[in-house]
Amino acid sequence: METLESGDGAPFESIGDWATRAADPGYRAAVLDLLGALAYGELSAFERLADDAKFAPGITEKAALARMASAEYQHYQLLHDRLAEVGADPTEVMTPFVEALENFHRLTAPSDWLEGLVKAYVGDAIATDFYREVAVRLDDDTRELVLRVMSDTGHAEFAVDRVRQAIEEDPRVGGRLALWGRRLMGEALSQAQRVVAERDALSNLLVGGAEVHGFDLVEVGKMFNRITEAHTRRMAALGLAS
């Protein structure tokens, strides 16, 4: 397992296991929120990736999107089973996040194959960043689950070559996709901020760990900034100014 550190570079320290921490109802509620958001995120990612397969120019490309979608479903299954294991009702726990995720996907439905590829790549990368940010703030058992789900992302790397090649063939494509990348990040942040504003326990966990009980808007902003900066670097590497 890779060395963990929190997003701001602080060293990683275990806060104990699930059984110990979950005795605190605030912590339990926050982790259920987190797992619910991740689970519905994976299920909706499955649905949208599978839907984007309709744009695939050939069988190989269709199969590549199907593989990614299938991996998202496996993640969903892991998160769902964990929720059931700790005595939560998975559907109930996911429900508060349905609207934000459906809004995100509705507002960022790709209109062609390249937009679909960029969305798959950006979505996969943001998910990995987010898993990394949050893993250090979790009890050992939940962290292990989150890292297990994270270790299986990165399926979207195949998109990079295809997008680069399309830009080389027609540089105007780069301008359009750069705009698309900004819109994806903008909508993701907008929906995330809405969720953060509505789910106090989850927000506290994300920014301060289990010990912090005051809502800290500055810390939330910093986390979003770190994820945005990583996105910007990735877009540049892809040949897209963001």
Place this chain on the structure above:
Amino acid sequence: METLESGDGAPFESIGDWATRAADPGYRAAVLDLLGALAYGELSAFERLADDAKFAPGITEKAALARMASAEYQHYQLLHDRLAEVGADPTEVMTPFVEALENFHRLTAPSDWLEGLVKAYVGDAIATDFYREVAVRLDDDTRELVLRVMSDTGHAEFAVDRVRQAIEEDPRVGGRLALWGRRLMGEALSQAQRVVAERDALSNLLVGGAEVHGFDLVEVGKMFNRITEAHTRRMAALGLAS
């Protein structure tokens, strides 16, 4: 493994392994055709099941379709890898079957959740019937693969309860879905017959085993009849006159 017998009750007898049989170019071509048709069938089933998830009335139902779609993708992967392993180009081998499968799905796009459920159940069952018919005619290695893919079907059983319940609540639903079931089977047979007419080697393998070299329309008809009869029994069990 369950006891195998051919569809007409003849006892099962091994015809040897892949290495031995594939020396015959006709046999090799027929098995590549078969695996290509099955592989694209799984990939297109993935895509359509995932698409039908949009009709799901709730998260549980959406996840159930996603699980089925994901299983279809895993089957695709197995068949694809086997094609590559025996030195075939998977895309090339699948291409002759794209049109028939896309036609089938285009002509049988469900218009609501219940039609989607019936299609998932019927499709899964027909696939199992077909795997069973064909398994006995194959070399040991190909048969093992086909049985492995088959053993992982049956995900659509969850559909049965939902459909029965919907018919109990509103018997008129039964009439509409019975018509739908007939249409599914009709379109499946129509596309299958087209494939059979175009692919001689595959057709010979399906009806007569590796040894038969004359095209036997009567045997093709018998196989389709056995699958249709099984479909009729299933529809009746579901409360649908077919």
